[in-house]
Amino acid sequence: MKAKVYVTLKKSIADPQGNAIGKALNKIGYDNVEDVRIGKLIETELGEVTKETAEKQLKEMCEKLLANTVIEQYSFEVLG
């Protein structure tokens, strides 16, 4: 079972990296870009587990380690 976990900074947390990239995109001609947020994509191979187990585990993993919920939000998708 493969899964992808996405971790991003909460909206309330300033993202200076995102701002710098946004400005760079503006500079190279994409004037319409208003906001850029940088996050992490974590790809996992979970072995042979059911989708339910995978989802339960991924939620735990995010809460315990993959995201710091003080500053970050997470989502994941189980790819089967």
Next chain:
Amino acid sequence: MKFGIVVFPGSNCDIDCYHALRDSLNQDVDYIWHDTEGLKEYDCIILPGGFSYGDYLRCGAVAPFSKVMDEIRVHAEKGKLLVGICNGFQILTEMGLLPGALVRNKNLKFICNTVPLKVENIDTPFTNRCDLGQVINIPIAHGEGNYVVEKDELAKMKENRQILFTYQENPNGSVLDIAGICNEGKNVLGMMPHPERACEELLGNREGRLVFESIISFLEGGWKSE
């Protein structure tokens, strides 16, 4: 009186702390390997600066799962002193022993400098040898020292006087210029600046001694909370 310094893979200020405590301040001090089981009794444990576990994922994110850390948590929950300096501060927030989190410096740069800090509360085991409002110059060296915390939590921290050190000139974007805080119980300190790098004349600065001398004074019973 015994100090312990936890060594994680990637710690790099452990030797500085050891030197400052043993050679500059004449204290009994041990290194504690992160894999230790059966932690001995210590009066004060220090989580040193560096890049524990390569700072992979987030700064200080992996260290809380080191074997010794369950016992370190118990040590803190008993009310004993626990100090996190720089990466150690990041670890303490990741463990939830201190509120908030440390994110990338506002200017995206790693900053290595000596900066003036204002002492905001002297009624703690970590600052009792300072004067209120005293300005001390302490080195900083970090890329992720920008302290963030939820508004409600910040209000609580202010009310409990948990903000111990603030920057005179904010280098990293920290909310309220915060450089160092303690927990509600006032036995856990986290600070981004490095007092251990400023403990002897030969290094050009002795002002960091105030933090350790405060701890020693507290442990010797020379200071009691009001």
